[in-house]
Amino acid sequence: MDKFLINGPCKIKGKVSISGSKNASLPILAATLLFDKPVIIKNLPRVRDIDTMLNLLKSLGSKIILSKDRKTAKIINKKNMKTFASYSLVKTMRGSILVLGPLISKFHKSKTSLPGGCLIGARPVNYHLSALKKLGMEYKIRDGYILAKSNGRLKGKKINFPKISVGATENSIIAACLARGKTILKNCAVEPEIKDLTKFLSQAGANIKWSGRTCTIIGVNSLNQTSHTVMADRIEAGTFCVAATLAKGNLQIKNLDPNIINTEIELLKKVGAKIKTLDNKIFIKGPDKIKPIQNIKTKEFPGIPTDLQAQLMVLMCKSVGKSSITESIFENRFMHVAELQRLGAKINIQNNKALIEGNTKFIGAELMSSDLRASVALVLAAIVANGKSIVGRVYHLERGYENIENKLQKIGVKIKRLK
Structure with missing residues (x-):
């Protein structure tokens, strides 16, 4: 060691x-699961958590073409993507839970491991789960996995987060992009990394508006090909x-x-x-x-x-x-x-x-x-x-x-x- x-x-x-920002790159990479068309992400940092997320996307079926310096990734999703995020990949990094929202939104099912990462506190995923449930996700937890599904497209809802949570805000925004109708998220985290995520999604045609700690998303049918430079x-x-x-x-x-x-x-x-x-x-x-x-x-x-x-x-x-x-x-x-x-x-x-x-x-x-x-x-x-x-x-x-x-x-x- x-x-x-x-x-x-x-x-x-x-x-x-x-x-480039690790904490901005992770949700942006997770959000690429929503796309049918190729996406280019630039200025990725060369750090372990990014490798973990790229490996997780590969395991789900994404084709990833990295530039020589490994700072630019072109991501191309297959038509028939997998929806199983295994413990072996998720255990080292909490950010892996961010694939749950896009998998449910796009493919209406997911088996995602409960995450690992730094031992700095409980950091429960209950805010993620309760928000996604309001959007129409059904789930149960079995053997350390979140077994989730939805009956077709998620449906827009008003969600008031009981506590400000960066991860839950990100997961909910990503999931709401392809939901039917309007989603209003209140008491959101407003970290610059979240604004970078919404900038990326907006460039691809997502309909997202901010007002203070309130984020309003009107669902679209699909997202367009885009290129984004991480903050x-x-x-x-x-x-x-x-x-x-x-x-x-x-x-x-x-x-x-x-x-x-x-x-x-x-x-x-x-x-x-x-x-x-x-x-x-x-x-x-x-x-x-x-x-x-x-x-x-x-x-x-x-x-x-x-x-x-x-x-x-x-x-x-x-x-x-x-x-x-x-x-x-x-x-x-x-x-x-x-x-x-x-x-x-x-x-x-x-x-x-x-x-x-x-x-x-x-x-x-x-x-x-x-x-x-x-x-x-x-x-x-x-x-x-x-x-x-x-x-x-x-x-x-x-x-x-x-x-x-x-x-x-x-x-x-x-x-x-x-x-």
């Missing part, structure tokens, strides 16, 4: 280019912004619309980072002293994303005073804390709140990743630690960060992969 060896402390300087990965961009702030960096971040991480940029300005934004670039300089912030709280977009909570905790460990972070999205997302404590962090957990002492002098140690974002937080801590750190289980990182060690090496991080 591969590990990273990091020799700290490192100073960050140079340019980094942001890859930049805002979590990768935010991670590099945190890295520059943490390590007194001087970094140019390219290939993204800075507006997608406005909230994060404002927070980093408060801790002392100097930040300038252009159309598709961010220039960021880290401060000599990082100011602490009380009451950072993760929230649905446009709030601070839960996917940046672990990285911000590392930043607050190096601030000159006490700070706190409340995790309001997932109930099991502090698994990185014990590993940060091994480096010397003083963090006290009270329910879903982390109280951070600050002024930490990280000392290199051997560390173990527990999930995707926790693993990148350990890498950030190792970058500013004194001495050598080894970060194990880097396959977690590879699920969501393209070419991370190469990108870090280019901006001055002493990092190498150990087999």
Whole structure:
């Protein structure tokens, strides 16, 4: 199992280019199941979760032609597609549940495994199931599989999500595209990745309108051939912004619309980072002293994303005073804390709140990743630690960060992969 060896402390300087968004690519790829005609998806990130989704589509009968750099996929669906999403493919990634909506909408039946992924909380699929049921899906759960069918086309309905859910919003929007009549989804998640999904579907002829957290979809009979370029990965961009702030960096971040991480940029300005934004670039300089912030709280977009909570905790460990972070999205997302404590962090957990002492002098140690974002937080801590750190289980990182060690090496991080 591969590990990273990091020799700290490192100073960050140079340019980094942001890859396509994993969290936007997954629902877009799932939505290609709705199409009879070929679809081209560009700017896919080369990460494990994308490979998993492409393999899942292949197993369902899609023909996938990848460009040489594997960042563009042409997807052609057979007339007689399969509707069985097996556990062997779905177990490694929660995003696999996103094939349920399009399979039911297009083929009126599906046997989809309950999903796996990061162990960061319960993340039940009941919001997905109850929304799809309202649209006309019947289902039962047996032996870890969702056995689902519908009597012909789904039918448009008014659906009010009891809680904001990214995945349930995506699954319902995709399913409603080919439903009969009008679907009104209320209390939707409005993350940029969801807007990228609806932009892709609209380009193909879907009838989708947004008003705040309400999404109205009028079903169409079929979708047209289209080509779409996936948006930049805002979590990768935010991670590099945190890295520059943490390590007194001087970094140019390219290939993204800075507006997608406005909230994060404002927070980093408060801790002392100097930040300038252009159309598709961010220039960021880290401060000599990082100011602490009380009451950072993760929230649905446009709030601070839960996917940046672990990285911000590392930043607050190096601030000159006490700070706190409340995790309001997932109930099991502090698994990185014990590993940060091994480096010397003083963090006290009270329910879903982390109280951070600050002024930490990280000392290199051997560390173990527990999930995707926790693993990148350990890498950030190792970058500013004194001495050598080894970060194990880097396959977690590879699920969501393209070419991370190469990108870090280019901006001055002493990092190498150990087999």
